Amino acid sequence: MLHGSPGSSARPPHTLTARGGFGRRSLLKGAGALGALGALAGCSGASARASDDIAFWHLLSGPDGVTMGQLLDGYMAEDGASRVTQTVLGWGAPYYTKLAMASAGGRAPDVAVMHAARVPGYAPGGLLDEWDLDLLGEFGVVQSDFPERIWEKMVVDGKLLDIALDSHPFVMYYNTEIADAAGQLGTDGLLLPVSSVEEYREQLLALGAQAPSGHGLSWGYLGDGSNQWRMFCTYYTQAGGTIELPVGGTMQYQEELVVQTIEYILSLIDGEVGNTAHDGGTAISEFATGGSGAFYGGVWELGNYKAQGVPFDMQVIPGVLGKPAAYADSHSFVLPHQSAPDEARRRGVHQMVAYLLKNSLTWAGAGHIPAYAPILEDPGYDDLLPQSHYADAIDHLVYDPPAWFTGSGSDFHTYFGNDMQNVWARRVEPLEGWNAFVARINDLLGKPSPM
Known part of the structure; x- marks a missing residue:
């Protein structure tokens, strides 16, 4: 019977930890109060930065943060790559509140990480911009590179609003x-x-x-x-x-x-x-x-x-x-809304995300299943144990309603x-x-x- 009324560990490890060795990337660890948002947002103000300087907010710390830093170092070593400035915020509700306020206040970063299941809550408010699938295609990433269930979660109300990096079942x-x-x-x-x-x-x-x-x-x-x-x-x-x-x-x-x-x-x-x-x-x-x-x-x-x-x-x-x-759920990349995005910088964001997807075999080392399907077909992934033994979870993923x-x-x-x-x-x-x-x-x- 279908009912419509009541009458009828553990959390992912995103606790901030001290770490070094981030090279050219600046790291801001966990702004505490919402009052600090103005300072954070100022760091990502478009007028103060060059077109090849990407402001990236995320909630990845500990081993995940270190791995993301290594991947970004690899990207920034590429010819024509942009510089990426990271802002790492504490996991949970405060992160999502700060991100929403930055988008609504016209001080959004160029790209951010969200859990895919949180995206539908942001979409109706116009707090996220669409990804350009044609532009991603220029950098070698196309729709068929994603398993069907993950692709469905990336599209909200007919718009491509997030690009999944992984699933963590x-x-x-x-x-x-x-x-x-x-x-x-x-x-x-x-x-x-x-x-x-x-x-x-x-x-x-x-x-x-x-x-x-x-x-x-x-x-x-x-x-x-x-x-x-x-x-x-x-x-x-x-x-x-x-x-x-x-x-x-x-x-x-x-x-x-x-x-x-x-x-x-x-x-x-x-x-x-x-x-x-x-x-x-x-x-x-x-x-x-x-x-x-x-x-x-x-x-x-x-x-x-x-x-x-x-x-x-x-x-x-x-x-x-x-x-x-x-x-x-999935760690996904989103484009916090900007009323007048810098076209060159937004192109750089698409390039950066494409690089991270195509090099996510490194990300799989932490246990996450890459969302970019070609990685799962890489012989190197077969050798990754025990990760390759539960890769079939990608066919059985269940997200929050x-x-x-x-x-x-x-x-x-x-x-x-x-x-x-x-x-x-x-x-x-x-x-x-x-x-x-x-x-x-x-x-x-x-x-x-x-x-």
């Missing part, structure tokens, strides 16, 4: 030594495939029997609305569920599939398969120390587990409720966590928590977008 990690001891590895060295809820439970219990903690699966949810939503969305989509968020209407969903999904997730944190009360940190630690057989999380944990020396591999979460699904309040780090995720955490803790019935969440979303649907 919610996937399954598994300890290969524990899996081997449990007899769950095939002759190819990969986890044995399963095709039903019952087979998967037996597999996870077998992993748990060989794991020091006794848990076949680690998943952190306490205090983490985003990770709760990633898990729910993955399995709800597997089961065939859909969600629509019509402006001025009510949330549309399938109640019977909601209940099925919630009950299945509860079966994975029942004290037998997995711990009944993990937060992001304890789940990560349990797997990182070799304590559990498997872990559900974002691909961005890959570097951490490699550094810890964990023997692991990765795959798409098995589609035991239906077809496989991989909840995801479009609305001005959805996307990475959004209120949508926060509200889901607030209302569903007691469901996972078995303090309230599934529909009690779900209906409270739906009521909050219906309230947001009745409000105009602040953008």
Whole structure:
């Protein structure tokens, strides 16, 4: 039944860290208050800069920031390349607020990074300009270079408003030594495939029997609305569920599939398969120390587990409720609105983004799946392990339903966590928590977008 009313870890690692070695690029780390926006925007004022000086805002720090810096250094070493001045801001709502204010105030940077799921919230307000596909084509990037699902997410209301650099899905990690001891590895060295809820439970219990903690699966949810939503969305989509968020209407969903999904997730944190009360940190630690057989999380944990020396591999979460699904978002490039953009500088932005896409094999090292499909066909990507083992997630990506309040780090995720955490803790019935969440979303649907 379709319903339209309540009656019917972990976050990506964008915490700012100190780092050096950025050469010609200037780095501004995390302006705190919105009052600092005027100074930030002044750095990107078109009148103060040459046409070959690109102002680039993004929220990539830590290892991602270092990798982006290396890629930009490579671009700036090219003949005819522009100079790129980076401004790195803190991850989350403050970044998106500053970006919106800069666009509305006529002080926008030339290019910025946004999560793809946040773009629909900016498009109606005219805060983003369109990309020129013909101009990208001059630099060797065309529509057919992107998988269909990613291309669809790049086009909003018929306009090409973002260019995806990657997708970063919610996937399954598994300890290969524990899996081997449990007899769950095939002759190819990969986890044995399963095709039903019952087979998967037996597999996870077998992993748990060989794991020091006794848990076949680690998943952190306490205090983490985003990770709760990633898990729910993955399995709800597997089961065939859909969600629509019509402006001025009510949330549309399938109640019977909601209940099925919630009950299945509860079966994975029942004290037998997995711990009944993990937060992001304890789940990560349990797997990182070799304590559990498997872990559900974002691909961005890959570097951490490699550094810890964990023997692991990765795959798409098995589609035991239906077809496989991989909840995801994408780091995407956008053109914050400028009333009179410098044509030469905008051409340089297209050139820069084309370079980054065509050299995103380096970006894949952090775990992200490149959105530029030719990279996935590169022999070098096949040699990238375990990244190439979950590359098929690109065929099963699921993004947040479009609305001005959805996307990475959004209120949508926060509200889901607030209302569903007691469901996972078995303090309230599934529909009690779900209906409270739906009521909050219906309230947001009745409000105009602040953008």
